[in-house]
Structure formats: C-alpha cells, structure tokens
Amino acid sequence: xxxxxxxxxxLDPQTIAxxxxxxxxxxxxxxxxxxxxGFTGRVYPVSRRLDRIGDRPxxxxxxxxxxxxxxxxxxxxxxxxxxxxxxxAAAGAGGAVVFASGYAxxxxxxxxxxxxxxAAVARESGMRLLGPNTTGFATFAxxxxxxxxxxxxxxxxxxxxxxxxxxxxxxxxxxAQAAEHGVAIxxxxxxxxxxxxxxxxxxxxxxxxxAATSIALAFEGISEPDRLLSAIRDAGKxxxxxxxxxSPAGAEAVRRHTGTDPHAGFDWNGGLxxxxxxxVVRPERLVETAVFLAKxxxxxxxxxxxxxxxxxxxxxxxxxxxxxxxxxxxxxxALSPATxxxxxxxxxxxxxxxxxxxxTAEASSDPNLVPDCAGAILSDPxxxxxxxxxGKAWDAGQFGTLSDLARRHGKPLCLVWMSQWxxxxxxxxxEAQPGLSVFRSLDACCAALSRR
Amino acid sequence: xxxxxxxxxxLDPQTIAxxxxxxxxxxxxxxxxxxxxGFTGRVYPVSRRLDRIGDRPxxxxxxxxxxxxxxxxxxxxxxxxxxxxxxxAAAGAGGAVVFASGYAxxxxxxxxxxxxxxAAVARESGMRLLGPNTTGFATFAxxxxxxxxxxxxxxxxxxxxxxxxxxxxxxxxxxAQAAEHGVAIxxxxxxxxxxxxxxxxxxxxxxxxxAATSIALAFEGISEPDRLLSAIRDAGKxxxxxxxxxSPAGAEAVRRHTGTDPHAGFDWNGGLxxxxxxxVVRPERLVETAVFLAKxxxxxxxxxxxxxxxxxxxxxxxxxxxxxxxxxxxxxxALSPATxxxxxxxxxxxxxxxxxxxxTAEASSDPNLVPDCAGAILSDPxxxxxxxxxGKAWDAGQFGTLSDLARRHGKPLCLVWMSQWxxxxxxxxxEAQPGLSVFRSLDACCAALSRR
Numbered sequence: 001x002x003x004x005x006x007x008x009x010x011l012d013p014q015t016i017a018x019x020x021x022x023x024x025x026x027x028x029x030x031x032x033x034x035x036x037x038g039f040t041g042r043v044y045p046v047s048r049r050l051d052r053i054g055d056r057p058x059x060x061x062x063x064x065x066x067x068x069x070x071x072x073x074x075x076x077x078x079x080x081x082x083x084x085x086x087x088x089a090a091a092g093a094g095g096a097v098v099f100a101s102g103y104a105x106x107x108x109x110x111x112x113x114x115x116x117x118x119a120a121v122a123r124e125s126g127m128r129l130l131g132p133n134t135t136g137f138a139t140f141a142x143x144x145x146x147x148x149x150x151x152x153x154x155x156x157x158x159x160x161x162x163x164x165x166x167x168x169x170x171x172x173x174x175x176a177q178a179a180e181h182g183v184a185i186x187x188x189x190x191x192x193x194x195x196x197x198x199x200x201x202x203x204x205x206x207x208x209x210x211a212a213t214s215i216a217l218a219f220e221g222i223s224e225p226d227r228l229l230s231a232i233r234d235a236g237k238x239x240x241x242x243x244x245x246x247s248p249a250g251a252e253a254v255r256r257h258t259g260t261d262p263h264a265g266f267d268w269n270g271g272l273x274x275x276x277x278x279x280v281v282r283p284e285r286l287v288e289t290a291v292f293l294a295k296x297x298x299x300x301x302x303x304x305x306x307x308x309x310x311x312x313x314x315x316x317x318x319x320x321x322x323x324x325x326x327x328x329x330x331x332x333x334a335l336s337p338a339t340x341x342x343x344x345x346x347x348x349x350x351x352x353x354x355x356x357x358x359x360t361a362e363a364s365s366d367p368n369l370v371p372d373c374a375g376a377i378l379s380d381p382x383x384x385x386x387x388x389x390x391g392k393a394w395d396a397g398q399f400g401t402l403s404d405l406a407r408r409h410g411k412p413l414c415l416v417w418m419s420q421w422x423x424x425x426x427x428x429x430x431e432a433q434p435g436l437s438v439f440r441s442l443d444a445c446c447a448a449l450s451r452r
Numbered sequence: 453x454x455x456x457x458x459x460x461x462x463l464d465p466q467t468i469a470x471x472x473x474x475x476x477x478x479x480x481x482x483x484x485x486x487x488x489x490g491f492t493g494r495v496y497p498v499s500r501r502l503d504r505i506g507d508r509p510x511x512x513x514x515x516x517x518x519x520x521x522x523x524x525x526x527x528x529x530x531x532x533x534x535x536x537x538x539x540x541a542a543a544g545a546g547g548a549v550v551f552a553s554g555y556a557x558x559x560x561x562x563x564x565x566x567x568x569x570x571a572a573v574a575r576e577s578g579m580r581l582l583g584p585n586t587t588g589f590a591t592f593a594x595x596x597x598x599x600x601x602x603x604x605x606x607x608x609x610x611x612x613x614x615x616x617x618x619x620x621x622x623x624x625x626x627x628a629q630a631a632e633h634g635v636a637i638x639x640x641x642x643x644x645x646x647x648x649x650x651x652x653x654x655x656x657x658x659x660x661x662x663a664a665t666s667i668a669l670a671f672e673g674i675s676e677p678d679r680l681l682s683a684i685r686d687a688g689k690x691x692x693x694x695x696x697x698x699s700p701a702g703a704e705a706v707r708r709h710t711g712t713d714p715h716a717g718f719d720w721n722g723g724l725x726x727x728x729x730x731x732v733v734r735p736e737r738l739v740e741t742a743v744f745l746a747k748x749x750x751x752x753x754x755x756x757x758x759x760x761x762x763x764x765x766x767x768x769x770x771x772x773x774x775x776x777x778x779x780x781x782x783x784x785x786a787l788s789p790a791t792x793x794x795x796x797x798x799x800x801x802x803x804x805x806x807x808x809x810x811x812t813a814e815a816s817s818d819p820n821l822v823p824d825c826a827g828a829i830l831s832d833p834x835x836x837x838x839x840x841x842x843g844k845a846w847d848a849g850q851f852g853t854l855s856d857l858a859r860r861h862g863k864p865l866c867l868v869w870m871s872q873w874x875x876x877x878x879x880x881x882x883e884a885q886p887g888l889s890v891f892r893s894l895d896a897c898c899a900a901l902s903r904r
Contacts, residue, residue, distance in 0.1 A: 026817070101802040101812065105767075111802075133802075135813075149813075152873075168768020170813065170843040177845055177873035220771055244771040247778030249808075256804045257767030281779075283772050284893050287872050315557075315709030316620025319672055319696040320735050326699030327733075350553040350585075352708045356701075360553065361587075361601075361622065365478070391622040393629055418623070420630035420739050421604075422892075423875045440874075441736050 003208030007197065010095030010128045011189065011205050012139050013070030014041040016146060017062060017093070019084050020075035021045030023053050028075040028099060031148040038143035044069060061087065068092030073136065073146050078102045078114075081132065085118050089125035095197075096122075097146050098131030104193050104259025105133060112259065119195040133258060134192030135169025138176075140185065141211050152176045153185035155211060156432070161186035162290045163206035166218040167199055167258060168192075168244070171283075175216065178287045182428030186211040193258045200227040207235035213294035216286050217277075220244040221260025225271060232275040238293030241277040242286045243268055278451050285444040292437040292448045296412045306384035306412075306449055307333035309377045310356035313363035313370060314391035317418045318356035321389045321442055328446035332356075333383040342376040371401040378409040385412045385449050389442065393417075393424025403435030412437060412452065414445045455660030459649065462547030462580045463641065463657050464591050465522030466493040468598060469514060469545070471536050472527035473497030475505050480527040480551060483600040490595035496521060513539065520544030525588065525598050530554045530566075533584065537570050541577035547649075548574075549598050550583030556645050556711025557585060564711065571647040585710060586644030587621025590628075592637065593663050604628045605637035607663060608884070613638035614742045615658035618670040619651055619710060620644075620696070623735075627668065630739045634880030638663040645710045652679040659687035665746035668738050669729075672696040673712025677723060684727040690745030693729040694738045695720055730903050737896040744889040744900045748864045758836035758864075758901055759785035761829045762808035765815035765822060766843035769870045770808035773841045773894055780898035784808075785835040794828040823853040830861040837864045837901050841894065845869075845876025855887030864889060864904065866897045 016036060022029030033053055036043045044065050047058040059065050062072065062084070072088040074081055078100040088096045103115035115132060122129040130137060136147030140154040140161075149169070153176045155161040161184030166172030172190040179185050186209065189202040199219040206212045214237050222228050232239045245254040245262035254262040272279050278293060280286050308325050310332070312318035325332055335343075335355050343353035346369065352358035357377065363369045370388075377383055386406065399415075406413035415430050416439045430438045439445035468488060474481030485505055488495050496517050499510040511517050514524065514536070524540040526533055530552040540548045555567035567584060574581040582589060588599030592606040592613075601621070605628045607613040613636030618624030624642040631637050638661065641654040651671040658667045666689050674680050684691045697706040697714040706714040724731050730745060732738050760777050762784070764770035777784055787795075787807050795805035798821065804810035809829065815821045822840075829835055838858070851867075858865035867882050868891045882890045891897035 101800075105802060166768070168766060168771075170766030171768035171772075171870070174766070174769070174843045174845075174871040177871045177876060180845075180873040180876055183872070218768070220768060242772075244768055244775065247775045249778060249784050250771045250774040253767065253771045253774055253804070253806070253808050253810075256806065257771060257810060282893060282895060283769075283870060284872075314620060314622030314626070315705065316618070316623035316670070316672060316696055317626070317735075319620075319702045319705045319709060320623075320694075322702040322705055323696065323699045326701060332701050348553075350557060352705070354705070354708065356705050358705075358709060391626045393626075393632075418735060419626040420628070420635070420736075421632040421875075423873075424629060424632055441734060443734060 003205060006094065006126065006128055007201055007205050009070050011137055012142065013094065013144055015044065015067060015069045016041060016071045016073060016144065017044040017046055017065060017069040018073045018075060019046040019062065021047045021053055021058060023050060028148040032073055032075045035145035035147060035151065040142045062091040063087065065091060070094040071146055072096040074098050075148060082117060085121050089121055089127045093127055095128035095130065097134065097136045098129060099134065099148060101133045103132045105256055115193060115195050122196045129196035131192045132195060135173065135190050137190060138188045140187065149173055151188055152179040153188055154179060155184045155186050159184050160211050160213045162294055163187040163189065163209065163212035163215045165189045165199060165202040165206055165215055167194065167220050168218065171218055175218065175287055181423045182431035183287060183291060194222065194260055198222050200231040203231040203235060203239065207237060214238040214240065214290045214297065216240050216290035218242040218244065218286060220254045221258055221262045223261060225263050225266050229271045229275040232277045238297055239277045240286055240290040240293055241272055241279045242283055285441065288439050288444060289448050295434060295437050296452055299412060300410045302384060305330055307331050307382060308385050308387055308449065309333045309335065309383040310387050311359065311370065311373055311377055312356060312389045313359045313361060314389065315358040317389035317391050318358050321387055322356050324442035324446050328443060328450055330446055330450055336380050336382055339376055339380040343373055346372050367398055371398045371405065374402055375405050378405055378411055385414065387414050387416060387445060389416045389418050391418050393419040393421040393426055396426045396429035399430050399433050399436060403433035406435035412449065414439055414449065416442050416445050455657060458546065458578065458580055459653055459657050461522050463589055464594065465546065465596055467496065467519060467521045468493060468523045468525060468596065469496040469498055469517060469521040470525045470527060471498040471514065473499045473505055473510060475502060480600040484525055484527045487597040487599060487603065492594045514543040515539065517543060522546040523598055524548040526550050527600060534569060537573050541573055541579045545579055547580035547582065549586065549588045550581060551586065551600060553585045555584045557708055567645060567647050574648045581648035583644045584647060587625065587642050589642060590640045592639065601625055603640055604631040605640055606631060607636045607638050611636050612663050612665045614746055615639040615641065615661065615664035615667045617641045617651060617654040617658055617667055619646065619672050620670065623670055627670065627739055633875045634883035635739060635743060646674065646712055650674050652683040655683040655687060655691065659689060666690040666692065666742045666749065668692050668742035670694040670696065670738060672706045673710055673714045675713060677715050677718050681723050681727040684729050690749055691729045692738055692742040692745055693724055693731045694735055695731065737893065740891050740896060741900050747886060747889050748904055751864060752862045754836060757782055759783045759834060760837050760839055760901065761785045761835040762839050763811065763822065763825055763829055764808060764841045765811045765813060766841065767810040769841035769843050770810050773839055774808050776894035776898050780895060780902055782898055782902055788832050788834055791828055791832040795825055798824050819850055823850045823857065826854055827857050830857055830863055837866065839866050839868060839897060841868045841870050843870050845871040845873040845878055848878045848881035851882050851885050851888060855885035858887035864901065866891055866901065868894050868897050
C-alpha cells in the first residue's frame with residue numbers, strides 16, 4: 001500500500017503550529033510546546049496573548065504564519081475547535097490534531113453533529129484530522145511529539161523500532177512506556193474518535209515508514225472493517241493486534257469512549273487471521289509480540305510448527321518451559337546424539353544434557369557455559385528455535401554473544417524473563433540485542449513462536 | 453497444623469554455623485558469610501585454615517563450637533558433605549543446609565545412594581536436613597539468609613509478607629525478586645532434592661509463622677502428595693500454588709532436576725482444589741495471586757461470584773477490563789441509580805457514569821476525581837469488588853486514599869497495572885498499600901477475584 005502523501009505530510013511534519021500555546025504551568029498549551037523542544041523542524045506557537053514563549057516568537061493567528069504548517073495542534077477548548085479547524089484549513093495546513101473531548105462519544109446527538117462538522121471541513125478542504133478526543137502522535141525520528149502528554153519512545157542510533165498504533169490515547173501511552181525498559185519505538189499514533197484518520201490510515205502510514213519494523217495495533221472501533229484488514233494485509237511488515245470491545249459490555253463501552261463502531265457482529269477473528277495479523281488477547285503481550293515479530297522477520301522463513309529447544313541455568317524454570325511448550329502444542333526438539341554428546345562434555349556432571357538442557361547454577365561462575373551450550377543446540381538441524389528461561393535479574397551476562405549466535409544460525413532465540421523483578425538488571429540490555437526476543441511470560445513466547 | 457519444633461529451631465535459628473566459611477572472593481563460603489551480616493543471632497564460621505573472617509573468630513571444626521548450632525550451612529564440595537553432616541549431628545545441630553549437587557538427580561544410582569545416606573543420618577540423629585541441591589532459606593525477620601545466593605526480600609516495619617516456598621532454588625530467588633518492586637516477603641524457603649524436609653514441611657513451617665500472611669508455593673515433586681495436601685489444608689492461611697512438571701516432558705525433567713517424584717498420575721488438580729489451594733498455571737502470576745489472597749484475607753468473607761465494578765481514567769483500558777471480566781465469567785455490577793447520579797455529578801460531561809466508569813484524562817488534572825468516584829462505587833451494595841486498570845506509570849497519586857476507602861468498605865480494590873513500564877513510578881507505592889492488590893494482567897486479576 002503506497003502511503004497517502006497527505007497523511008505523510010501531516011504525521012511526519014517539517015512544520016508544526018501550536019494553537020493555544022501557553023506559558024502557564026500545567027496547561028495543555030505549555031505541555032505541548034515542551035514536547036516539541038527536540039523537534040528538528042520548525043515550531044510556530046500561535047497565541048493572541050503572548051509575544052514569545054521561551055525563544056520562540058508567537059503568531060497571533062494561523063493566518064499570520066510565514067508558511068502553511070504541515071501539522072496544527074489545537075490545544076484549545078472544545079468551544080474554540082471548530083473555528084480553529086476552519087482557520088487551519090484556510091491556512092493550507094496539512095492536518096490538525098484535536099485533543100478536545102465531548103464529540104461523538106457523548107450520548108447527546110449534538111456531540112456527533114459537532115464532530116461531523118469537523119470532518120466535513122477536512123473532507124472539503126483536503127486537510128487531515130486526528131481526533132477529536134485524541135492524545136496526538138509522535139514520530140520520534142524528527143522529535144515530532146505532537147501531543148500534550150509525555151510520549152515515551154525513540155529509537156537508538158542505527159536501529160529501527162516498533163510503531164504503536166492505538167485508538168485509545170492513554171492505552172497508547174501506557175504501551176509506549178515499554179521504552180522505559182529498552183523497547184525501541186519509532187512511532188506512537190493515536191486517533192481517538194477517528195473523525196477522519198482512523199486505525200486503518202495509521203497502519204498504512206506506519207507500514208510506509210522505514211523506521212518502523214513492525215506494528216503494534218490496539219483498536220476498538222472503525223467505520224469500515226475491510227479498510228483496516230486491507231491496510232494490515234498490505235502492510236508488508238508484521239502487525240500484532242489487540243482488539244478491545246470483544247464482549248457485549250466492552251462493545252457498549254466503545255461507543256461511550258470514542259463513539260466508534262466496534263462492529264460486534266463482524267468476523268474479526270477470521271478477518272484478522274486472513275489478513276495475516278497476529279492477534280493477542282492479553283494486553284500485556286502486545287508489545288513483546290510485536291518486537292518478536294520484528295526481530296524474527298529478519299530470519300529465514302520456515303514452514304510448520306517450530307521444534308523448540310530449552311536451555312536454562314535453573315532446572316525448575318526449564319521444567320516450567322517444557323510444560324508451556326507442551327501446553328502450546330509445540331514439539332520439543334529431539335536433540336541429535338552429537339548435540340547431546342557436546343552438551344554432556346561441556347556441562348557439569350549434575351547438569352542435564354537433554355531437552356530441556358539444564359546448565360545448573362554453574363552458569364553463574366562459568367559465564368561461557370550458557371553461550372557454549374546455546375551454540376551446540378542452535379547448530380543442531382533438529383532445532384528450529386531456542387527458548388531460554390532467564391531465572392533471575394542480574395548482569396547482562398552474555399546477551400551479545402547469544403544474540404550473535406542466534407543470528408548466525410538464523411533461528412529465533414527467545415529469552416523469557418522469569419524473575420519477578422521484571423525490569424531488573426539485564427532486562428534493557430537483553431531487549432537491545434537484535435537476535436534476542438524478550439518475553440515476560442512463557443506462554444506468550446510459545447504462542448508467538450507457534451504463529452511466526 | 454502445629455509447627456514441628458525441630459523444624460522451627462532449624463528454619464528460625466538463633467545460631468548459625470558456616471562450614472567452609474572463606475575469605476576468598478566469589479567463593480560460596482564468603483558469599484554465605486556476607487549473607488549473614490544482618491543476622492540478629494550468633495554466627496560461627498568453621499574453617500581449619502582461617503583464624504578469623506572479618507570480625508568473627510573461626511572454629512576449626514563443628515565439634516569446637518561453644519554451643520550446638522540451630523542451623524549448620526555446609527558450603528563444602530559434595531565429597532566433604534557426608535562427613536560434615538555426621539559432624540553436625542554429633543554436635544547437636546538443629547539442621548543442616550546442603551548446597552552440593554550430584555545426588556538423586558543423577559542418572560547414576562550412586563547419587564541416590566549417597567543422598568539416602570545423608571537422609572539416614574538425619575533420621576537417626578533427629579537433625580533436619582535441607583537439600584541436597586538447595587539454595588537454602590531466608591527468614592527475614594531475624595536476617596537469617598542461610599544461602600550463598602542473594603536473597604531478596606524482607607518486610608517493612610510493622611507489616612507482614614508472603615512466604616515463598618519453592619522446591620527449585622533459582623525459581624525461588626526469581627520469585628523473591630518481587631521484593632524489588634515492593635512486595636513484602638517474610639520467608640524464602642527452598643528444599644531442592646528434599647531428602648528430609650520437603651515442600652509439605654516448608655508449607656507447615658510457613659503456616660506457623662505469624663510474619664507470613666500467605667504462602668506462594670512452587671513445587672515439582674514430593675514423596676507423599678497427601679502430606680502436602682494436608683499441610684495446605686491445615687495452613688490456616690491462603691496458599692497459592694504453581695506446580696511444575698505437568699507435561700510428560702516436564703515430569704521427566706523433574707527427575708533430572710531434583711530426583712523427586714512428580715506423581716504424574718496423581719489427581720493434583722482435584723487434590724489441590726479440595727485442599728483449598730488457589731492454583732496458578734502461569735508462573736508470572738504466583739506472587740501477585742499470593743499477595744492478593746493475603747490482602748483480601750483481611751476482608752469480610754462473601755459467597756458467590758463477586759459483582760465487579762470497573763473505574764478507569766483511560767476509556768480504552770476500561771473496555772479491555774470489561775472484556776476480561778466477561779471472559780472470566782464474572783458479572784459486571786449493575787450500579788444503582790443513586791451511584792450513577794453521584795458519578796454523573798462528579799465526572800466531566802464527556803466522562804462515563806456507567807460500569808465501566810471512565811473518569812477520562814481529567815483525572816490527571818483533578819487528583820480527587822478517581823478517589824471520589826471510587827468512594828461512590830464502593831458504597832454501592834451491588835458492588836463486591838472494584839477493578840481499577842491503571843494506564844500509565846506515574847506518580848503514586850491517591851493510592852493511600854484508595855486503599856483506605858477499600859478497607860473501610862471491606863471490599864477488594866484491584867489495581868491492574870496496564871503500563872508496559874511495569875515497575876515505573878507508583879508501582880511500589882501501590883504495592884505497599886494494604887487495601888490495594890496490584891496485578892500486571894487483567895485476566896490474572898479476574899481469575900483471582902473469582903476464586904477468592
């Protein structure tokens with residue numbers, strides 16, 4: 001799917017105007033300005049009251065800007081929104097972000113009508129709209145954090161990241177906080193009431209962004225399910241999907257939240273599967289699944305159920321991993337005699353040269369033990385993927401070596417963080433390795449492996 | 453079940469001797485000594501080589517100690533273990549911790565025979581044994597960290613905590629790392645090969661400890677299933693159980709790990725349920741379930757499925773919570789008209805005075821909004837429990853107020869941490885509140901609520 005240039009102009013802007021820019025502590029206007037401090041493009045604060053905000057000169061109205069802005073952020077109350085949307089269209093803006101709530105999510109039909117008027121301005125002018133009732137978006141490569149809330153995320157130099165597409169703003173921000181334990185995030189894109197741009201448009205935009213390796217999509221309602229399925233099918237990169245509003249009570253709450261249609265009668269499971277999406281039901285798994293899909297997308301493809309090997313330095317966690325592999329219906333790899341001999345030669349006498357392979361607590365005094373065993377196991381043609389339950393948060397160990405091994409052998413290496421200190425020492429370092437996928441649940445890992 | 457005094461003497465010791473005490477960096481002996489720095493009792497290093505370790509004078513042999521030690525830690529190689537076990541028994545020790553591996557977990561029958569000899573010494577002398585192939589135990593109230601590994605845990609002044617009983621040492625330590633995000637832990641008790649003390653004995657011991665509010669048990673094999681079930685039934689406090697080795701491959705790995713019998717043919721599900729245990733299948737849920745059981749044990753009991761109310765400041769997370777409640781088969785509470793009116797009066801016009809109740813992003817600028825809504829909801833007799841999906845890690849907010857409200861109304865208040873920054877700002881503060889149970893998964897929360 002080629003990227004719509006009007007959407008690309010708006011969501012990857014060179015110029016951003018902030019209507020309602022402010023210097024008042026705690027205000028939406030000031031928080032939005034602060035979020036743009038790292039933006040590499042041009043920022044135009046719009047304020048009738050202020051001459052400057054910090055170093056930046058203000059403009060009284062959108063009509064006064066020196067150039068048509070690619071993106072206008074409306075940090076203004078609902079009552080002022082419609083006039084400013086018209087002013088943005090008149091100024092030739094690429095698009096407008098509308099934070100204000102009180103539109104189609106109200107039970108009062110006046111809310112829907114007000115929203116329809118905004119959509120009509122966009123439709124007639126060709127300007128795009130994000131919202132209303134949205135927290136905005138962040139395109140981290142240029143530092144365009146077009147929202148009032150803190151947008152965690154970003155991608156280390158020379159890497160790519162997952163794009164988070166979330167209809168719900170707060171949910172998108174909560175997912176994006178994965179950045180705090182080392183997940184690389186290229187975009188956070190939220191669409192709220194979806195009066196113009198909806199989840200389908202945002203997926204299509206993210207699909208066209210080279211910085212995005214995969215897409216983590218959380219949505220709840222959309223006008224045309226088939227458009228969303230097409231966007232996923234045509235994305236050309238993996239899409240992990242969390243759908244909210246699966247239950248009757250949930251679907252009812254969708255209408256009160258974003259005023260969008262959950263299409264409860266639609267065959268979402270079938271449609272998403274056919275479109276090639278990997279669906280998750282548990283919200284806590286969306287990000288780790290998207291990261292796994294991104295990292296494993298670079299490995300050679302293979303058909304059939306992957307045969308899993310387990311390597312651990314904690315026998316107990318190895319047993320739990322074997323249980324989880326069995327529960328997921330995946331086969332445990334039958335290690336070749338040569339592999340078993342190689343493991344037995346390297347392990348202490350009380351280790352287990354089997355699958356699961358138990359390197360025992362010796363691993364903590366012999367730092368090459370786990371990588372050496374991993375190398376032997378990954379070399380075995382009977383092994384398609386290696387699952388490494390990681391018992392305790394401590395130093396980053398040999399994560400770089402393990403990652404290199406996995407990439408050299410072209411097989412997924414999943415590190416399942418079994419410690420209850422889920423962001424403890426080593427967690428971010430593991431996440432940063434291109435050849436290691438980190439999960440915080442054995443069965444999430446097995447589910448992802450089975451659907452790769 | 454009354455506590456066996458021989459076990460209490462050993463696992464809540466006043467005197468600890470360390471055989472193999474050492475001053476060599478990285479050695480088991482030095483690591484064990486360091487772990488006892490905070491012990492409130494007396495420590496006797498035993499070493500033929502050294503006169504003192506730090507401030508402490510050494511004793512050449514166990515026979516030279518000034519008093520019979522309650523607990524002897526054997527930080528010595530397997531070859532030296534049997535002699536030292538005999539020496540400990542001869543010295544009148546209460547019990548001995550055996551770290552060494554290479555016993556019944558070996559395929560070589562010599563390992564089993566060596567272990568049987570240790571058990572015979574214990575049986576004949578009345579001295580208790582923990583291990584072999586164990587990481588030891590920690591009784592935090594006295595600082596008795598009887599192991600070589602770092603034992604995270606402890607209970608803040610004036611509080612109690614969960615007791616972790618884990619057959620696997622590494623798993624026990626990984627579970628205990630929950631302390632790093634604020635979980636109060638009274639004990640970590642690991643039994644490895646269980647030659648004498650097994651999971652049943654450790655559950656019975658923990659049951660008798662006033663510092664322990666509930667028990668988180670992870671086990672894989674035991675000689676007599678019925679003894680374990682009796683210990684759980686008689687515990688007099690909640691027991692959450694994770695059983696490893698449910699699958700054939702897992703059960704086989706149990707024999708290689710601790711040489712114990714997983715009793716694969718036994719009706720564990722039926723037996724554990726009848727004994728009143730709350731079983732979890734996913735390892736990541738054991739600790740949070742045990743904490744929930746402990747905190748909610750102080751609330752008035754009630755019969756039947758709890759009617760759940762949902763309160764959120766993120767509509768999207770409220771929808772997901774409604775989906776999870778439905779998936780768990782729990783009823784959503786039908787709020788009374790009075791509650792709905794009270795909520796509508798307090799919420800912004802674009803909030804949702806329904807169940808799920810959406811306080812919207814207004815909650816971030818109006819810090820009393822969520823507590824006020826929680827108070828209205830908890831007052832409703834149609835509500836048995838309140839589920840609060842917490843969208844983003846940030847400040848601790850009104851956790852104290854929420855906790856007080858929940859306790860005053862005698863209803864569980866579950867905060868489900870939806871942020872991917874799972875140990876971010878506020879997490880430890882929420883955990884510390886006696887009236888708030890923190891979950892990191894909606895469905896774990898619903899499962900726990902349904903089985904309270």
